[in-house]
Amino acid sequence: MLTYLFQVSLCWAVFYLLYAGLLSRTTFFQWNRGYLLSTLVLGALLPLAAWLGPVMEPGHPIGLAQYKLQAIAVPVHELEVLVTPEGNTAARPWMGQALFWAYATGALLVLGKLAVGLGQIWSCYRRGVKKAFPGYTLVEDPKTAAPFSFFRLLFWNPALPFAPEDRERVLQHELAHIRGWHSADILLLGITGAVFWWHPLFYCYDRALRTVHEYLADEAVLAHHPKKAYGHLLLRQAQSGQVLALANHFSHTQLKKRILMMTRKKSPRLQLLNYLLLLPIGAALLLAFTPPSGVDREEGPLPVFSGCGAAAPEAQQACSQKKMMEFIQQHLQYPEAAKKGGHEGKVIVQFTVNKAGQAEGIKVVKSAGYGMDEAAVAVVGQMPSWQPATAADGSPIAAQMTIPFSFRLAPAASSEEVFKVVEEMPVLSSCREQESQQAQLNCSYESLAAFVSSNLQYPEIDAEGTVVIGMVVSTTGEIESIGIKRGVHPALDQEALRVGKLIQAETSWIPGRQRGRTVKVDLILPIRFKGTAEGAATDMPVPALGGVQKPRLAGCESLADAQARQACADRKLLELVYQQVKYPKPAIEDGAQGTTVLKLSIGLDGKISAYELARGIHPAIDEAVLQVGKILQEETTWIPGQQGGKAVAANLMLPVKFKLPEEGQAAEEAGLEAPQPIKIQGFSASPNPAQEEVRVKFQAKEGPLAIRLMDAVGKVLYEAGYPGFDGIFDQVLDLRGLPRGILFLHISQDEGQSVQQIVVQ
The missing domain is CATH 3.30.2420.10 (TonB)
Known part of the structure; x- marks a missing residue:
């Protein structure tokens, strides 16, 4: 910040020296006004070239690599x-705080003075008598001490003792201010002064610009009145001590300058060339402030x-980027x-x-x-x-x-931020002794299920369904809020909420963690009421961390091969989605496109207990995808996820990509992209779960192939292309620095793709 302020001071000093040395004595008053206004603004903007970083030449953008940012596609x-x-972040010293408050106080005082001035003008306008004239409005106010103008308003006290000739000269002077929009300059100075109130060069600009305003107004009067009579008017007002608004902030020094300028001969037009000096001076300052790339x-x-x-030639630069970032x-x-x-x-x-x-x-x-x-x-x-x-x-x-x-000093994390998915999900304190995080989650799930079953009382009503409760686990391990996210029936909702409050009162939690710090996490607890009290249960999904077979759509159980069953289920799911969802017209009109992610929570009974958007892109698209979630919930049956041979509730992320037609492409060719599954044989990822690296092996047909490693919301963490793929893939992927949890390996070839799970611990 100090560097910026020094550079602003340098700009203003150079520009003002040019004005004071060559331009201020000329009679090109309108040119001087433009010069002062433009250099005042230019002096504040030129140093920003250095703050915007190195010059970015066309076609070669500079990328931003942050901690743990992966696979940035720039050299x-x-x-x-x-x-x-x-x-x-370490606390700033007391001196820095004192300077900040001193600066803020000065800025507030300047803004307050500006507001008071505007308020006084408004008071004069409100109590005055308005008379409309061509180009301005006369406001006659008996309390106005001296004539003054503000934009198109001319304020005048009829009781002022002006002779008719002097009254006409004052009027011409103020009309020159009005026609020249000098009030806009004064307002700009007031706003700029709130930022640079402490800067002495700002007041040099302020005084010079106000003086030029008077030169312009004097010039307008002298076009119709003799210099001698007008000069005598100015001298009489100075000797009487009366504040004359036609001489804004009237002073003896300014009066002397104005009288000298009135008697000066017109400057030769050749001196206009002096203004061209601004171009090389501005270019030199810009060059000085812009660091060489x-x-x-x-x-x-x-x-x-x-x-x-040892990496493939086409992958060497991506590898170099990653390795160098890790080293740094x-x-x-x-x-x-x-x-x-x-x-x-x-x-x-x-x-x-x-x-x-x-x-x-x-x-x-x-x-x-x-x-x-x-x-x-x-x-x-x-x-x-x-x-x-x-x-x-x-x-x-x-x-x-x-x-x-x-x-950059890291900003303090907001204590109010609530996460839905984190690297380490909250678990019950009673399960802290379990060896792994997945074991802790399983223990928490089983304990909650047992707690709900033992405390839930089925209301005596003819209703059933799944009530979804939301509860926020705080950074101290307490449930700080609980409520109904989706209800079924008032009686069922009330009972589910009662049990939720029991959980809030009787359980303690180990808080969730994200990037090494404890954070608030929003958990969902679906409670299913089915027919009788014995049918009540919880379908709380447990985030899978390892060894979990994801849920799949039912209907492909006749196939013997596990991969074939999964491919069949994926194909059926894609067909169902693309039958139900259409590109919303409002999204097409707004040019909205991208990938939404629908999160499905699939319970032990093979039903979708809850669904929500993990990522949205446009209200109309989001609504269309949520409608798909509703249809999937009502009409589909699933094979639950498996872990250790046991069915578990699990979440499934379903990305849906919306794409508008490119130029020259028929509209009917655009819309939702539905990649077809490709045949992958012998896929293995070991170890899985993995920590620092994983070896991926599979076989596919020969031809160009690409892989992408993505998180649950579709963010690409790593990608690589293999244009000369020979049919056998055997590579070690570096997982260091990647977020923990389930990642998705997308294998793409031709127009199809296959998606596999890799778990990072």
């Missing part, structure tokens, strides 16, 4: 590393980071001096990977200070040897690299 030399300190943006060979030389994340630390002082900034480091694969010539091309420069340079110097870039003939060549490091 390695265009990465930007965002560094955040571990833990909560230092990157050769032309397409060319790039070096390969250590450990990626492991070795780069937020400097303590910057962290304690609350300092942030961007450091741009440039270096050359020589023919031997060593980083040399490391230098900082944009500094941030407070130890951030040294931290960035040190981590580049610690990088292992690269595989050098190669020329067309295979010989090694040197390559220049530039990496921007953005040091």
Whole structure:
């Protein structure tokens, strides 16, 4: 921030010196007004070029790589590393807080003064007598001390002792202010002053612009009245001590300047060329504030980071990107001096990977200070040897690299944020002794089911269905809120809520965790009422973490092969979805497209107990997909998920992609994309669950093939293409840094795809 303020000061100083030295003495008053207004704004905007980062040339956007961000599809030399300190942000020093409050107080005072001024003008307008004239409205107010104008309003006290000739001159003066829209300039100065109230150069601009307004108004009067008589009027008003509004903030210094300017000869038009000096000066300042990118943006060979030389050529850069990011994340630390002082900034480091694969010539091309420069340079110097870039003939060549490091203090997480899915779901405290998280979840599910069964009392009514209760587990392990998410019948709803409140009162929980911190988690508890009290049960789905066979649509049990049954069920589900959902017309008109994710909770009875959107894209599309969820709930039967040979309730994520026609494509060719299953043989992923890496093996037909690793809401975490796929896939996928939980491996070939589950612990 200090850098920005210094650069604003430099801009204003250069621009104002040009005005004071060459332009202020000319009689090109309208040009001077435009110059002052434009440079006032330009001086505040030019330094932002540095804050927006390196110049991004067409076709080569700079990507932003954050902690744990995976598979960014930009070249390695265009990465930007965002560094955040571990833990909560250190408190800013008291001096910084004091400066902030001093600045805020000044800004509020300036805004308050502006508001008071506007209020006074409104009071004058409200009590005055209005008379409409061409181009302005005269407001006669007996309490107005001196004539003044505000936009199209001219305020006048009829009792002021002006001779008829002087009254006409004052009127011409104020009409010049009105026709020139000088009030808009004054209002802009007032708003700008709220931001830069502390800056002395701002007041130089303020005084100069108000003086130019008076020059313009004087010029308009002198076009119809003699200079001598008008000058005598100004002198009489100065000697009488009367505040004359035609001389805004009237002072002896300003009066002297105005009289001198009235007697000055018109400036030669050749002096207009002086205004062209603004162009090279502005360009020089912009160049000075814009850090050099230092990157050769032309397409060319790039070096390969250590450990990626054995990868396929088309995958080397993706591997280099990932490996380098991992290295930086492991070795780069937020400097303590910057962290304690609350300092942030961007450091741009440039270096050359020589023919031997060593980083040399490391230098900082944009500094941030407070130890951030040294931290960035040190981590580049610690990088292992690269595989050098190669020329067309295979010989090694040197390559220049530039990496921007953005040091940002992590904002404190909102204590009010409530998650639906987290890396570690809440579990009952009584199940903390279980060895694995999945075992804890199973224990919690069984304990809740037993609690509901022993406490639920079936109302004596002829009604059945599933009541869905929502309860939020707080960061302290307590259920802080509970309510009905979906009801069936008032009596059933009331009974389900009663049991939910018993759970709230009699259970304690281990809170959920996301990225190492405890967070609030919204759990759903479906309670099924069926026919009799003995039919009441809970279908609370347990998030599967490993060894879980996902639920599938019933109707394919006659097939002997497990993969064939799953492929058959997937095909039936796709057919059912695409029969029911249509592209909503409002979404087409709004140009909305993308992928929604429908979350289905499938109970032990093979029925969908609840459904909701895990991700939406447009109200009309979301409503259409929810309608599909309702149809699936009412009309389908499922084979429940399995774990350890035992049926379990589980969630199933169903992505539905909506796509508008591209240019030249027939409208009927667009709509929902329904990829056909492809035949995958011998698929294996081991170990599964996995922690750091997993070996994936399968066989498919020869031809171009691509894989994508996605989370439950469809975010792509890793992707790679194999244009020369020979029919046998055997690769080790690096899982380090990926979120824990169920991930989905999408294998795509031609127009079809196969989806497999990989569990990261």
